[in-house]
Amino acid sequence: MSANDFFVIKAMEDGVNVIGLTRGSDTRFHHSEKLDKGEVMIAQFTDHTSAVKIRGKATIQTSHGEITNEGEMDL
DSSP, X not given: OOTTOOEEEEESSTTEEEEEEEOSSSOOXXXXXXXXXXXXXXXXXXXXXXXXXXXXXXXXXXXXXXXXXXXXXXX
């Protein structure tokens, strides 16, 4: 992905967590969002965000293709 690429996360159930992780020598959580079923989030990596963790059932679309996260949520 180039710096201008974006990715799309679509929640397939209520309560999908999208967590941004920091860039640098000490990786930490720095931002989180909760999506409900049908909600869509458009995001991109930045100077501060190097990774994204997604918990719950969601479809993720990138320039490299589409993947569905079938993971069960811990409630």
